[in-house]
Amino acid sequence: MTHIETLKQIASLGAMDRTVKISSSEIAEKMLTSPQTAARHLQSLEKNEMIERQTTSSGQWVKLTGRGIQQLEEEYNFYKRLFKARTPTEIEGVVITGLGEGKYYLSNDGYRKQIEEKLGFTPFPGTLNIKLDQENTIIRRSLDTRGGIRIDGFTSDNRTFGGGICLPIMVEEIRGAIIQPERTHYPEDIIEIIAPINLREHLNLKDGSTIKIKIE
Amino acid sequence: MTHIETLKQIASLGAMDRTVKISSSEIAEKMLTSPQTAARHLQSLEKNEMIERQTTSSGQWVKLTGRGIQQLEEEYNFYKRLFKARTPTEIEGVVITGLGEGKYYLSNDGYRKQIEEKLGFTPFPGTLNIKLDQENTIIRRSLDTRGGIRIDGFTSDNRTFGGGICLPIMVEEIRGAIIQPERTHYPEDIIEIIAPINLREHLNLKDGSTIKIKIE
DNA sequence: ATTACTAGACCTCGAGTAA
DNA sequence: TTTACTCGAGGTCTAGTAA
Numbered sequence: 001m002t003h004i005e006t007l008k009q010i011a012s013l014g015a016m017d018r019t020v021k022i023s024s025s026e027i028a029e030k031m032l033t034s035p036q037t038a039a040r041h042l043q044s045l046e047k048n049e050m051i052e053r054q055t056t057s058s059g060q061w062v063k064l065t066g067r068g069i070q071q072l073e074e075e076y077n078f079y080k081r082l083f084k085a086r087t088p089t090e091i092e093g094v095v096i097t098g099l100g101e102g103k104y105y106l107s108n109d110g111y112r113k114q115i116e117e118k119l120g121f122t123p124f125p126g127t128l129n130i131k132l133d134q135e136n137t138i139i140r141r142s143l144d145t146r147g148g149i150r151i152d153g154f155t156s157d158n159r160t161f162g163g164g165i166c167l168p169i170m171v172e173e174i175r176g177a178i179i180q181p182e183r184t185h186y187p188e189d190i191i192e193i194i195a196p197i198n199l200r201e202h203l204n205l206k207d208g209s210t211i212k213i214k215i216e
Numbered sequence: 217m218t219h220i221e222t223l224k225q226i227a228s229l230g231a232m233d234r235t236v237k238i239s240s241s242e243i244a245e246k247m248l249t250s251p252q253t254a255a256r257h258l259q260s261l262e263k264n265e266m267i268e269r270q271t272t273s274s275g276q277w278v279k280l281t282g283r284g285i286q287q288l289e290e291e292y293n294f295y296k297r298l299f300k301a302r303t304p305t306e307i308e309g310v311v312i313t314g315l316g317e318g319k320y321y322l323s324n325d326g327y328r329k330q331i332e333e334k335l336g337f338t339p340f341p342g343t344l345n346i347k348l349d350q351e352n353t354i355i356r357r358s359l360d361t362r363g364g365i366r367i368d369g370f371t372s373d374n375r376t377f378g379g380g381i382c383l384p385i386m387v388e389e390i391r392g393a394i395i396q397p398e399r400t401h402y403p404e405d406i407i408e409i410i411a412p413i414n415l416r417e418h419l420n421l422k423d424g425s426t427i428k429i430k431i432e
Numbered sequence: 433a434t435t436a437c438t439a440g441a442c443c444t445c446g447a448g449t450a451a
Numbered sequence: 452t453t454t455a456c457t458c459g460a461g462g463t464c465t466a467g468t469a470a
Binding site: 008011012014016017018019020021072073075076078079080082083086117118120149168216 | 227230235237288289292294296336432
């Protein structure tokens with residue numbers, strides 16, 4: 001147990017920047033628990049080198065250690081990542097004709113089942129290929145760090161099928177995903193989109209049509 | 217128990233934006249605990265309306281509720297406040313002559329002892345009064361939200377002494393504090409500073425001298 | 433493989449005591 | 452008042468079982 005809640009309380013009393021005087025009951029009150037529990041937590045935090053303290057008969061002087069501050073920073077960074085990644089981003093490109101491989105792969109049960117399970121829809125057997133302009137290519141690079149949904153590779157009929165990463169998106173109210181094969185190095189400015197329906201037909205798209213996709 | 221750690225794990229799997237399929241063992245692994253514990257936490261989170269889920273014999277589909285997301289946002293906001301407040305801010309003003317009340321109050325044992333305990337220094341009996349310009353007045357208002365150190369009011373010799381709030385600062389490498397009485401409404405552009413020494417003498421300040429103070 | 437439930441081990445809690 | 456310690460109650464854990 002890291003007693004992160006107690007550490008938070010101590011930090012909010014200013015103990016990251018200076019030594020502060022606190023009593024167990026004071027912290028206990030804020031945490032809606034007993035002074036004994038707060039005291040035990042303080043002891044434990046000291047033992048784990050999250051705080052430094054001197055106890056006196058009238059209270060205790062406490063300051064967070066570098067490790068304690070780092071612990072809180074890690075929490076902070078976690079939440080930052082969590083909420084930053086949520087900001088929806090739009091990217092734009094033009095429809096092009098791909099190599100037609102998508103149809104082959106998406107007809108494969110190994111991929112289809114994984115997509116059903118992990119993305120929640122049965123993919124139409126075929127991908128929509130989009131060419132991004134320079135500016136949007138930059139946006140796309142940053143997507144790699146967003147962390148998508150892994151599609152695992154597998155072996156079937158003595159052939160190896162590679163894995164990939166999916167990134168859930170919305171195209172005009174249709175739930176879909178960008179799919180990036182792991183090995184094959186597609187040109188960086190081309191993305192492939194899968195969806196539960198035939199997007200080209202449904203949205204009446206032709207080669208050269210511009211299209212906006214929203215990253216979820 | 218809020219099981220915030222489990223909620224974090226679920227959220228980092230993308231369950232804030234869509235329903236995701238997860239298994240208890242998957243979460244257990246990330247949290248270095250047993251699948252049983254993870255399963256119990258999931259049940260508990262569902263009961264507390266932090267997540268919605270459907271369990272199947274091959275796993276479960278989970279999505280955070282508004283309440284669950286709010287819970288994480290509150291954590292995020294806590295850390296934001298914690299680290300934002302740490303960024304040191306400088307404010308500037310000119311030295312003026314105050315009413316001389318500071319000397320009277322700081323000679324009082326009730327205040328002196330609290331300042332010694334809570335700020336860690338014995339205050340010189342007297343305050344340095346600073347008049348802020350328009351721009352810095354705005355900065356000062358934001359300080360109220362930073363949360364300072366409370367000095368409690370008390371009664372002594374049949375007289376009531378009001379409480380106040382202290383904000384630790386640095387003035388040219390000298391540790392001090394802005395002190396704001398709780399009741400008396402000082403003009404908003406004037407602050408009073410206390411320190412362990414006579415700042416006016418030590419820094420050779422005269423009325424009209426400009427001075428920079430750094431909020432800790 | 434998975435979820436759900438049970439039972440005993442284990443640990444954390446808070447009242448009580450001492451200093 | 453405070454911290455530190457003890458000990459019994461209650462909660463949480465993991466292993467085992469069932470589906």
